[in-house]
Amino acid sequence: MHHRLPPLNALNVFEVAARKLSFSQAAEELNVTQSAVSKQIKALEQYLQLTLFERTASGLVLTPAGQQYLPTVMQALGQIQQATHRLQQAQDAPRNLTLSISTSLTSLWLIPRLDALEAQFPQLRLHIVSGDGDYQFHPDSADLAIRCLPLIASDIAKPHQHASLLLKETLIPLIHPDLLQRTPIHRAEDLLQHELIRPTTRPQLWPQCLAALFTTTGSTQAPRYHHAFEHFFMALEAAQRGQGIALIPDFLAEEALTQGRLVNPLGLRYPSGYGYYFLMPAYRRQHALNQQLFDWFHQAFATHLKVSP
Known part of the structure:
Protein backbone atom coordinates (compact mmCIF):
# COMPACT_ATOMS: atom_id res chain seq x y z
CA MET A 1 0.00 0.00 0.00
CA HIS A 2 1.38 3.43 -0.96
CA HIS A 3 2.01 5.80 1.93
CA ARG A 4 2.36 9.50 1.18
CA LEU A 5 5.44 11.03 2.83
CA PRO A 6 6.19 14.67 3.68
CA PRO A 7 8.78 16.37 1.45
CA LEU A 8 12.32 15.36 2.44
CA ASN A 9 13.74 18.86 1.92
CA ALA A 10 11.15 20.36 4.26
CA LEU A 11 12.02 17.76 6.91
CA ASN A 12 15.71 18.62 6.60
CA VAL A 13 14.97 22.33 6.98
CA PHE A 14 12.76 21.61 9.99
CA GLU A 15 15.54 19.61 11.69
CA VAL A 16 18.09 22.42 11.25
CA ALA A 17 15.66 25.17 12.29
CA ALA A 18 14.58 23.16 15.35
CA ARG A 19 18.18 22.52 16.31
CA LYS A 20 19.12 26.19 15.93
CA LEU A 21 15.76 27.63 17.08
CA SER A 22 16.43 30.35 14.52
CA PHE A 23 15.33 30.63 10.90
CA SER A 24 18.19 33.00 10.12
CA GLN A 25 20.84 30.64 11.55
CA ALA A 26 19.21 27.72 9.75
CA ALA A 27 19.37 29.65 6.50
CA GLU A 28 23.07 30.34 7.07
CA GLU A 29 23.84 26.66 7.76
CA LEU A 30 21.83 25.49 4.74
CA ASN A 31 23.21 28.28 2.52
CA VAL A 32 19.72 29.47 1.53
CA THR A 33 17.67 32.58 2.27
CA GLN A 34 15.62 33.01 5.42
CA SER A 35 12.57 33.29 3.20
CA ALA A 36 13.30 29.85 1.74
CA VAL A 37 13.48 28.38 5.25
CA SER A 38 10.16 29.99 6.18
CA LYS A 39 8.49 28.63 3.04
CA GLN A 40 9.72 25.08 3.72
CA ILE A 41 8.49 25.20 7.32
CA LYS A 42 5.14 26.60 6.20
CA ALA A 43 4.78 23.85 3.59
CA LEU A 44 5.52 21.16 6.19
CA GLU A 45 3.07 22.66 8.66
CA GLN A 46 0.38 22.75 5.96
CA TYR A 47 1.08 19.12 5.11
CA LEU A 48 0.84 18.08 8.77
CA GLN A 49 -2.00 20.48 9.55
CA LEU A 50 -0.06 21.35 12.69
CA THR A 51 2.01 24.28 13.93
CA LEU A 52 5.62 23.32 14.64
CA PHE A 53 7.07 26.66 15.78
CA GLU A 54 5.82 29.71 17.58
CA ARG A 55 7.45 33.04 18.27
CA THR A 56 7.64 34.27 21.86
CA ALA A 57 9.13 37.31 23.51
CA SER A 58 12.30 35.31 24.15
CA GLY A 59 12.54 33.97 20.59
CA LEU A 60 11.57 30.99 18.49
CA VAL A 61 10.36 27.85 20.31
CA LEU A 62 8.98 24.48 19.30
CA THR A 63 5.32 23.77 19.92
CA PRO A 64 4.43 20.51 21.70
CA ALA A 65 3.81 18.99 18.25
CA GLY A 66 7.25 20.16 17.09
CA GLN A 67 8.92 18.73 20.20
CA GLN A 68 7.20 15.38 19.61
CA TYR A 69 8.12 15.32 15.90
CA LEU A 70 11.79 16.39 16.11
CA PRO A 71 13.43 13.22 17.59
CA THR A 72 11.82 10.95 15.01
CA VAL A 73 12.77 13.27 12.13
CA MET A 74 16.38 13.47 13.36
CA GLN A 75 16.62 9.70 13.65
CA ALA A 76 15.08 9.14 10.21
CA LEU A 77 17.33 11.69 8.50
CA GLY A 78 20.36 10.20 10.24
CA GLN A 79 19.46 6.72 9.03
CA ILE A 80 18.98 7.98 5.47
CA GLN A 81 22.32 9.81 5.62
CA GLN A 82 24.14 6.75 6.95
CA ALA A 83 22.55 4.46 4.37
CA THR A 84 23.51 6.88 1.59
CA HIS A 85 27.12 7.10 2.73
CA ARG A 86 27.42 3.33 3.12
CA LEU A 87 26.11 2.88 -0.40
CA GLN A 88 28.52 5.46 -1.82
CA GLN A 89 31.48 4.11 0.10
CA ALA A 90 30.82 0.57 -1.08
CA GLN A 91 31.89 1.54 -4.59
CA ASP A 92 35.43 0.98 -5.85
CA ALA A 93 35.55 4.25 -7.78
Whole structure:
Protein backbone atom coordinates (compact mmCIF):
# COMPACT_ATOMS: atom_id res chain seq x y z
CA MET A 1 0.00 0.00 0.00
CA HIS A 2 1.38 3.43 -0.96
CA HIS A 3 2.01 5.80 1.93
CA ARG A 4 2.36 9.50 1.18
CA LEU A 5 5.44 11.03 2.83
CA PRO A 6 6.19 14.67 3.68
CA PRO A 7 8.78 16.37 1.45
CA LEU A 8 12.32 15.36 2.44
CA ASN A 9 13.74 18.86 1.92
CA ALA A 10 11.15 20.36 4.26
CA LEU A 11 12.02 17.76 6.91
CA ASN A 12 15.71 18.62 6.60
CA VAL A 13 14.97 22.33 6.98
CA PHE A 14 12.76 21.61 9.99
CA GLU A 15 15.54 19.61 11.69
CA VAL A 16 18.09 22.42 11.25
CA ALA A 17 15.66 25.17 12.29
CA ALA A 18 14.58 23.16 15.35
CA ARG A 19 18.18 22.52 16.31
CA LYS A 20 19.12 26.19 15.93
CA LEU A 21 15.76 27.63 17.08
CA SER A 22 16.43 30.35 14.52
CA PHE A 23 15.33 30.63 10.90
CA SER A 24 18.19 33.00 10.12
CA GLN A 25 20.84 30.64 11.55
CA ALA A 26 19.21 27.72 9.75
CA ALA A 27 19.37 29.65 6.50
CA GLU A 28 23.07 30.34 7.07
CA GLU A 29 23.84 26.66 7.76
CA LEU A 30 21.83 25.49 4.74
CA ASN A 31 23.21 28.28 2.52
CA VAL A 32 19.72 29.47 1.53
CA THR A 33 17.67 32.58 2.27
CA GLN A 34 15.62 33.01 5.42
CA SER A 35 12.57 33.29 3.20
CA ALA A 36 13.30 29.85 1.74
CA VAL A 37 13.48 28.38 5.25
CA SER A 38 10.16 29.99 6.18
CA LYS A 39 8.49 28.63 3.04
CA GLN A 40 9.72 25.08 3.72
CA ILE A 41 8.49 25.20 7.32
CA LYS A 42 5.14 26.60 6.20
CA ALA A 43 4.78 23.85 3.59
CA LEU A 44 5.52 21.16 6.19
CA GLU A 45 3.07 22.66 8.66
CA GLN A 46 0.38 22.75 5.96
CA TYR A 47 1.08 19.12 5.11
CA LEU A 48 0.84 18.08 8.77
CA GLN A 49 -2.00 20.48 9.55
CA LEU A 50 -0.06 21.35 12.69
CA THR A 51 2.01 24.28 13.93
CA LEU A 52 5.62 23.32 14.64
CA PHE A 53 7.07 26.66 15.78
CA GLU A 54 5.82 29.71 17.58
CA ARG A 55 7.45 33.04 18.27
CA THR A 56 7.64 34.27 21.86
CA ALA A 57 9.13 37.31 23.51
CA SER A 58 12.30 35.31 24.15
CA GLY A 59 12.54 33.97 20.59
CA LEU A 60 11.57 30.99 18.49
CA VAL A 61 10.36 27.85 20.31
CA LEU A 62 8.98 24.48 19.30
CA THR A 63 5.32 23.77 19.92
CA PRO A 64 4.43 20.51 21.70
CA ALA A 65 3.81 18.99 18.25
CA GLY A 66 7.25 20.16 17.09
CA GLN A 67 8.92 18.73 20.20
CA GLN A 68 7.20 15.38 19.61
CA TYR A 69 8.12 15.32 15.90
CA LEU A 70 11.79 16.39 16.11
CA PRO A 71 13.43 13.22 17.59
CA THR A 72 11.82 10.95 15.01
CA VAL A 73 12.77 13.27 12.13
CA MET A 74 16.38 13.47 13.36
CA GLN A 75 16.62 9.70 13.65
CA ALA A 76 15.08 9.14 10.21
CA LEU A 77 17.33 11.69 8.50
CA GLY A 78 20.36 10.20 10.24
CA GLN A 79 19.46 6.72 9.03
CA ILE A 80 18.98 7.98 5.47
CA GLN A 81 22.32 9.81 5.62
CA GLN A 82 24.14 6.75 6.95
CA ALA A 83 22.55 4.46 4.37
CA THR A 84 23.51 6.88 1.59
CA HIS A 85 27.12 7.10 2.73
CA ARG A 86 27.42 3.33 3.12
CA LEU A 87 26.11 2.88 -0.40
CA GLN A 88 28.52 5.46 -1.82
CA GLN A 89 31.48 4.11 0.10
CA ALA A 90 30.82 0.57 -1.08
CA GLN A 91 31.89 1.54 -4.59
CA ASP A 92 35.43 0.98 -5.85
CA ALA A 93 35.55 4.25 -7.78
CA PRO A 94 38.01 6.99 -6.71
CA ARG A 95 37.05 8.39 -3.34
CA ASN A 96 36.41 12.13 -3.15
CA LEU A 97 36.69 13.51 0.37
CA THR A 98 36.58 17.09 1.60
CA LEU A 99 39.11 17.87 4.35
CA SER A 100 38.82 21.07 6.37
CA ILE A 101 42.23 22.05 7.73
CA SER A 102 44.10 25.21 8.69
CA THR A 103 46.01 27.15 6.06
CA SER A 104 49.32 26.84 7.92
CA LEU A 105 48.99 23.11 8.39
CA THR A 106 48.13 22.71 4.71
CA SER A 107 50.98 24.80 3.30
CA LEU A 108 53.75 23.84 5.73
CA TRP A 109 52.91 20.22 6.49
CA LEU A 110 50.28 18.53 4.32
CA ILE A 111 51.17 19.67 0.79
CA PRO A 112 54.81 18.50 1.09
CA ARG A 113 53.43 15.08 2.10
CA LEU A 114 50.74 14.67 -0.54
CA ASP A 115 52.96 12.36 -2.59
CA ALA A 116 53.34 10.03 0.39
CA LEU A 117 49.60 10.19 1.03
CA GLU A 118 48.78 9.43 -2.60
CA ALA A 119 51.20 6.50 -2.64
CA GLN A 120 49.36 5.04 0.34
CA PHE A 121 45.86 5.83 -0.99
CA PRO A 122 45.96 6.04 -4.80
CA GLN A 123 42.15 6.10 -5.01
CA LEU A 124 41.86 9.13 -2.72
CA ARG A 125 40.97 12.55 -4.16
CA LEU A 126 41.07 15.27 -1.51
CA HIS A 127 39.23 18.57 -1.73
CA ILE A 128 41.09 20.68 0.80
CA VAL A 129 39.33 23.69 2.31
CA SER A 130 40.66 26.17 4.84
CA GLY A 131 39.27 26.33 8.36
CA ASP A 132 40.14 26.96 12.01
CA GLY A 133 38.42 26.73 15.38
CA ASP A 134 35.23 24.94 16.36
CA TYR A 135 33.70 22.61 13.78
CA GLN A 136 30.26 21.02 13.45
CA PHE A 137 29.48 18.31 10.91
CA HIS A 138 26.24 18.51 8.91
CA PRO A 139 25.08 17.09 5.54
CA ASP A 140 26.84 19.81 3.51
CA SER A 141 29.98 20.08 5.62
CA ALA A 142 33.43 18.65 5.03
CA ASP A 143 33.82 14.90 5.44
CA LEU A 144 36.81 15.18 7.77
CA ALA A 145 38.55 17.96 9.66
CA ILE A 146 41.79 18.62 11.49
CA ARG A 147 41.66 21.25 14.21
CA CYS A 148 43.95 22.73 16.84
CA LEU A 149 41.94 22.65 20.08
CA PRO A 150 42.57 22.97 23.83
CA LEU A 151 43.74 19.75 25.43
CA ILE A 152 41.22 20.05 28.29
CA ALA A 153 38.74 17.26 27.56
CA SER A 154 35.67 19.18 28.76
CA ASP A 155 36.35 21.90 26.20
CA ILE A 156 35.99 19.51 23.28
CA ALA A 157 33.87 16.63 24.55
CA LYS A 158 30.48 18.03 23.61
CA PRO A 159 31.08 19.64 20.17
CA HIS A 160 33.83 17.22 19.16
CA GLN A 161 32.86 13.87 20.61
CA HIS A 162 34.39 12.19 17.54
CA ALA A 163 37.76 13.98 17.85
CA SER A 164 40.95 11.92 18.15
CA LEU A 165 44.22 13.48 19.29
CA LEU A 166 47.01 13.42 16.70
CA LEU A 167 49.69 15.49 18.43
CA LYS A 168 50.14 17.74 21.44
CA GLU A 169 51.40 21.14 20.34
CA THR A 170 54.88 22.28 21.34
CA LEU A 171 55.91 25.80 20.34
CA ILE A 172 59.47 26.97 19.77
CA PRO A 173 60.85 30.52 19.35
CA LEU A 174 62.54 30.97 15.99
CA ILE A 175 64.91 33.73 14.90
CA HIS A 176 66.97 34.48 11.80
CA PRO A 177 70.67 33.61 12.28
CA ASP A 178 71.74 37.16 11.34
CA LEU A 179 69.55 38.68 14.05
CA LEU A 180 70.90 36.20 16.58
CA GLN A 181 74.47 37.03 15.63
CA ARG A 182 73.87 40.78 16.07
CA THR A 183 72.05 40.35 19.38
CA PRO A 184 72.96 36.98 20.94
CA ILE A 185 70.61 35.05 23.22
CA HIS A 186 72.51 33.47 26.12
CA ARG A 187 69.52 32.94 28.43
CA ALA A 188 65.73 32.97 28.10
CA GLU A 189 65.46 36.60 29.25
CA ASP A 190 67.52 37.65 26.23
CA LEU A 191 64.49 36.93 24.04
CA LEU A 192 63.20 40.30 25.22
CA GLN A 193 66.11 42.03 23.48
CA HIS A 194 64.35 41.22 20.21
CA GLU A 195 60.97 42.18 18.76
CA LEU A 196 58.37 39.42 19.00
CA ILE A 197 56.01 38.51 16.15
CA ARG A 198 52.46 38.20 17.49
CA PRO A 199 49.84 35.58 16.48
CA THR A 200 46.52 37.43 16.26
CA THR A 201 44.28 34.35 16.50
CA ARG A 202 45.92 33.21 19.77
CA PRO A 203 47.36 36.39 21.31
CA GLN A 204 47.86 34.69 24.68
CA LEU A 205 50.66 32.45 23.39
CA TRP A 206 53.60 34.83 23.88
CA PRO A 207 52.60 36.01 27.38
CA GLN A 208 52.01 32.43 28.50
CA CYS A 209 55.26 31.22 26.94
CA LEU A 210 57.31 34.00 28.51
CA ALA A 211 55.68 33.42 31.91
CA ALA A 212 56.60 29.72 31.69
CA LEU A 213 60.19 30.45 30.64
CA PHE A 214 60.70 33.03 33.40
CA THR A 215 59.09 31.00 36.20
CA THR A 216 62.28 30.72 38.23
CA THR A 217 64.20 33.85 37.22
CA GLY A 218 61.43 36.35 36.61
CA SER A 219 61.83 39.40 34.35
CA THR A 220 60.95 43.07 34.76
CA GLN A 221 61.46 43.97 31.11
CA ALA A 222 58.33 44.29 29.00
CA PRO A 223 58.28 42.44 25.67
CA ARG A 224 58.44 44.46 22.46
CA TYR A 225 55.92 43.24 19.95
CA HIS A 226 56.35 43.77 16.22
CA HIS A 227 54.02 42.82 13.35
CA ALA A 228 51.05 40.53 14.02
CA PHE A 229 49.91 37.73 11.72
CA GLU A 230 46.81 35.56 11.60
CA HIS A 231 48.50 32.31 10.55
CA PHE A 232 51.67 30.47 11.58
CA PHE A 233 52.92 30.24 7.99
CA MET A 234 52.85 34.06 7.78
CA ALA A 235 54.73 34.46 11.06
CA LEU A 236 57.27 31.85 9.93
CA GLU A 237 57.93 33.73 6.69
CA ALA A 238 58.26 37.02 8.59
CA ALA A 239 60.85 35.43 10.89
CA GLN A 240 62.76 34.14 7.85
CA ARG A 241 62.80 37.75 6.61
CA GLY A 242 64.37 38.95 9.85
CA GLN A 243 61.26 40.62 11.24
CA GLY A 244 61.69 39.29 14.77
CA ILE A 245 61.14 36.12 16.80
CA ALA A 246 58.16 33.94 15.88
CA LEU A 247 56.53 31.31 18.09
CA ILE A 248 55.85 28.31 15.82
CA PRO A 249 54.77 24.66 16.36
CA ASP A 250 57.93 22.57 16.20
CA PHE A 251 56.66 20.14 13.56
CA LEU A 252 55.78 23.02 11.22
CA ALA A 253 59.29 24.46 11.50
CA GLU A 254 61.34 21.33 10.75
CA GLU A 255 62.32 22.34 7.22
CA ALA A 256 63.32 25.89 8.19
CA LEU A 257 65.44 24.53 11.05
CA THR A 258 67.01 21.73 9.02
CA GLN A 259 68.00 24.11 6.23
CA GLY A 260 69.37 26.68 8.68
CA ARG A 261 67.00 29.44 7.67
CA LEU A 262 65.94 29.85 11.30
CA VAL A 263 67.41 28.98 14.69
CA ASN A 264 65.81 27.95 17.97
CA PRO A 265 68.03 29.72 20.52
CA LEU A 266 68.91 27.61 23.53
CA GLY A 267 66.62 24.84 22.24
CA LEU A 268 63.67 26.42 24.08
CA ARG A 269 60.33 24.58 23.97
CA TYR A 270 56.88 25.49 25.30
CA PRO A 271 53.94 23.02 25.56
CA SER A 272 51.01 25.28 24.62
CA GLY A 273 48.17 23.26 26.15
CA TYR A 274 46.69 22.73 22.67
CA GLY A 275 46.61 19.67 20.48
CA TYR A 276 45.88 18.76 16.86
CA TYR A 277 42.75 16.64 16.53
CA PHE A 278 41.38 14.51 13.70
CA LEU A 279 37.60 14.96 13.49
CA MET A 280 35.42 12.34 11.82
CA PRO A 281 31.69 11.73 12.44
CA ALA A 282 30.75 8.27 13.68
CA TYR A 283 29.02 7.14 10.50
CA ARG A 284 32.21 7.72 8.49
CA ARG A 285 34.26 5.43 10.74
CA GLN A 286 32.30 2.50 9.29
CA HIS A 287 34.25 2.74 6.03
CA ALA A 288 37.71 1.15 6.08
CA LEU A 289 39.37 3.88 4.00
CA ASN A 290 38.39 6.62 6.45
CA GLN A 291 39.81 4.68 9.37
CA GLN A 292 42.99 3.96 7.39
CA LEU A 293 43.25 7.66 6.59
CA PHE A 294 43.07 8.51 10.29
CA ASP A 295 45.77 5.92 10.98
CA TRP A 296 48.02 7.51 8.35
CA PHE A 297 47.62 11.00 9.81
CA HIS A 298 48.13 9.65 13.34
CA GLN A 299 51.39 7.97 12.38
CA ALA A 300 52.55 10.95 10.32
CA PHE A 301 52.02 13.34 13.20
CA ALA A 302 53.48 10.97 15.78
CA THR A 303 56.70 10.52 13.80
CA HIS A 304 56.80 14.00 12.22
CA LEU A 305 56.83 12.10 8.91
CA LYS A 306 59.79 13.44 6.93
CA VAL A 307 59.50 14.82 3.41
CA SER A 308 61.52 13.01 0.78
CA PRO A 309 64.30 15.23 -0.63
